[in-house]
Amino acid sequence: MKSLALIPTYNEAENIRAIVEAVMAATDGDFHVLVIDDGSPDGTGQIADTLALEFAPRVHVLHREKKMGLGAAYVNGFKWGCARPEYTHFVQMDADFSHHPRYLPKMIEVMKRAPVVIGSRYVQGGGTLNWGIGRKILSRAGSIYSRLILGAPYRDFTAGFMGWEKNAILAMELDTLRSDGYSFQIELKYRAFLKNLTVEEFPIIFEDRKVGQSKMSQRIVIEALKRVWSFRLNRRKFLTNSVEAH
Ligand SMILES: Nc1nc2c(ncn2[C@@H]2O[C@H](COP(=O)(O)OP(=O)(O)OP(=O)(O)O)[C@@H](O)[C@H]2O)c(=O)[nH]1
Numbered sequence: 158m159k160s161l162a163l164i165p166t167y168n169e170a171e172n173i174r175a176i177v178e179a180v181m182a183a184t185d186g187d188f189h190v191l192v193i194d195d196g197s198p199d200g201t202g203q204i205a206d207t208l209a210l211e212f213a214p215r216v217h218v219l220h221r222e223k224k225m226g227l228g229a230a231y232v233n234g235f236k237w238g239c240a241r242p243e244y245t246h247f248v249q250m251d252a253d254f255s256h257h258p259r260y261l262p263k264m265i266e267v268m269k270r271a272p273v274v275i276g277s278r279y280v281q282g283g284g285t286l287n288w289g290i291g292r293k294i295l296s297r298a299g300s301i302y303s304r305l306i307l308g309a310p311y312r313d314f315t316a317g318f319m320g321w322e323k324n325a326i327l328a329m330e331l332d333t334l335r336s337d338g339y340s341f342q343i344e345l346k347y348r349a350f351l352k353n354l355t356v357e358e359f360p361i362i363f364e365d366r367k368v369g370q371s372k373m374s375q376r377i378v379i380e381a382l383k384r385v386w387s388f389r390l391n392r393r394k395f396l397t398n399s400v401e402a403h
């Protein structure tokens with residue numbers, strides 16, 4: 158039984174070594190990392206290759222030619238992991254320390270009892286550090302809005318720090334996921350809800366990135382919130398597909 162953390166990167170040269178080292182230190186030999194780099198011009202992919210040699214066989218790198226989006230990077234990463242039977246659990250995490258590796262032991266523990274786990278800012282004990290009031294409101298409102306429209310109970314609907322049992326991720330029908338970034342996180346959670354999977358949230362403190370450039374913007378968040386309606390409207394299609402597929 159091994160776990161694989163998927164870390165998508167685009168221009169994370171300032172973070173990649175530190176994050177991989179921190180994950181290695183926080184976990185044991187059964188916990189591996191897959192860096193999914195989109196041909197970062199700043200050389201992140203080359204640094205990741207060095208780390209793969211240094212920490213072999215615990216660190217792997219998937220190189221994609223160019224920036225093709227966070228959602229697609231995760232889909233590639235999940236497929237890479239699902240094709241390797243030793244991996245039974247997967248973790249999604251950012252490279253910039255917002256999803257701190259110190260939470261991984263807790264994530265692994267919760268994954269033993271729940272097939273889907275959310276590192277959540279909006280359950281008791283969770284929160285955000287160094288966020289302006291605008292971002293706080295947008296993020297909280299995004300979760301409440303998604304919860305109301307989709308009728309699923311998750312407190313942190315846009316969370317990107319998640320754990321998945323292999324069977325749960327296979328039930329997500331990755332090939333039919335089309336969304337990216339924030340909407341990718343919402344769509345995955347909604348599908349877990351439609352599939353009746355048990356989802357457990359545990360508290361994390363989400364810290365804003367200290368170095369490197371943000372790829373997200375308020376525009377992306379607002380775009381995601383529009384897409385929530387299409388998830389809801391297409392839910393029947395998704396459910397029908399899933400019944401046919403099983
Ligand atoms: N492979 C790949 N990784 C990406 C892409 N876009 C973003 N990422 C990575 O996805 C993770 C989340 O992106 P961030 O830019 O940190 O997004 P955010 O956390 O919403 O915003 P900030 O923390 O404010 O920068 C980081 O590890 C990025 O390097 C992409 O197109 N391809």
Ligand SMILES: [Mg+2]
Pocket residue numbers: 251253255366
């Ligand atoms: Mg970030």
